[in-house]
Amino acid sequence: MSSPEPTPDERLDVLRQQIDTIDDELHDLIVRRTELVERVGEIKRDAWGQVSFIRPGREARMLRRLNAQHRGRFPRPVLLRLWREMIIGSLCLEGPFSVAVFDGRGDGEFWDLSRDHFGSFAPMRAHRSATEVVTEISAGSATVGVLPVPGSHHANDDAHWWRALFSERPGTPKVIARLPFVRMPNSRAQDLDGLVISALDPEPTGDDRSLIAVELEGSEISRDRLFEGFERAGLRARWIDSHVTGGPANLRTHLLEVPEFVAADDERLARLRNSFPDVAARVIAIGGYATPLTLDELRYPAPPVG
Template sequence: MPQNSVSLDQLRREIDRIDESIHDLLIQRSALVERVAVAKGDRAVVLRPGREAEILRRLLARHRGQFPRMALVRIWREMIGALLAIQAPFAVAVHAEGEGRGASFVELARNHFGVVVPLQICRTPGQVVRAVADGEASAGLVPLPQAVGSDVAEEAEPWWTSLAAGRGEGPRVVARLPFVAPPPAPGVPEPPQALVIACRDHDETGDDRTLMVLESGPDVSRDRLRAAVAAAGLDSAGVLAVCRHGDVWLHLIEILGHVPAADPRLARLTATREPVAHVSVVGGYATPLPPEALA
């Protein structure tokens, strides 16, 4: 037998050995996840977006060699989704009305949560919020509100206002998708921007954004809101959406950093009730990685 054939057979046997080692480690990881679920008890918080973000950041930072980074992310996303299903019943409600953009939200959910987690298709973002609030779904996928321009972007019933009106145990934003997006390619549409909601607080990972809903009176400019936010010691990343209810205006804003609901800066923001009469933290997320992270 030629020497190169012998060497090729040896390489293939080595690949088979490594495959079995990877499989053994996957079995061990699954067993550990089951033990974690038992240790948490009946009230286990299965979804941990912050920890998932930290895992992917760490793996991408230590990765080397020719194996594509996007493939690495997809492998771990599939594994994380499958392990979520092992810990407890887990389903995701997705806003996906009709074809086209709706179908892309389903693809985004599949790419993030994997093929094992069942999806519940909803016609409106409001239905997604209700499914999560009522416990019909463990998490929900809703579209990211479009940034407002010079004119106020008004909706009949924005989904995010219900998060501000809900109690502390209601749905909040916990992640932004895609967390890792491939670089733009000619002829390939960019994935939609979406937020994940769940009945839990958002995690702190060291590189985060917080979403707040500010309540004000009429005719309050975004510059005035930004000035009030800065005076309270918060760093605004911009206004995402605005909704008007009579003389009450609600502003969905993004804040740099992790801000919990008990942060004393929030009290300073509403101390004079001008221009902000009330503030609600409606969640937050680990800052998504840029396409350069896959280079």
């Protein structure tokens, strides 16, 4: 006599037990991973002291790798959000970490953008002006600052905050990331983008954008000539923003973006500086960021309706 077919409840119990086992294994792996992170933190503190060890380039490479190897129906944005939470939770164990957030309009949109990236555990503090955020980073009171993309309507009166980064003094903040790296489907402001600044230097990831500021003193030049100067230096640029100081020197500073990683000592910056012989020029790479994942790269099965 054949045994009866298992009932739906019995089949569900078997599957749920398997899920519980996987959950336990996942938790054990997280505990083991945390122990390794704490050991890494100890080695870093012994070698370099009590400093922040945020590595946005390494984080971007990790998320790209996980996204590329993902399979199945589990939504990619959720998977990467889980990893973002784990990355920042681990980072806070290695050393001090906090976020200064621009909130010029008091609507909390940049707070949400920051929390989506830096997680629910990282300490965050809102500021009503970009100047306050830059000051926090310069003083070492916060590890990273989140600011609006220059030239965007979200920047309002703080559109030229990037001018504070136009300096070669040691410790001057740099742009190190762009948000969102992973755009969440339920974010309130789908058109909102921000830049992350820190006292750290950006690092290459294999797919990057760099921000280069050019200060010109003397005769005014056209935007076309500015682009030509970049091309002669071996750089392909996109204009982002300009700031006019004026005065007797007729001082103007332009911010442009190039689709590659450009280090502060890149020889092309010197060539760019020499591309405008009739005007005095200063050129500084004020940072860069890993290119965020596209919507196509984050595509996932649509949830069922009803």
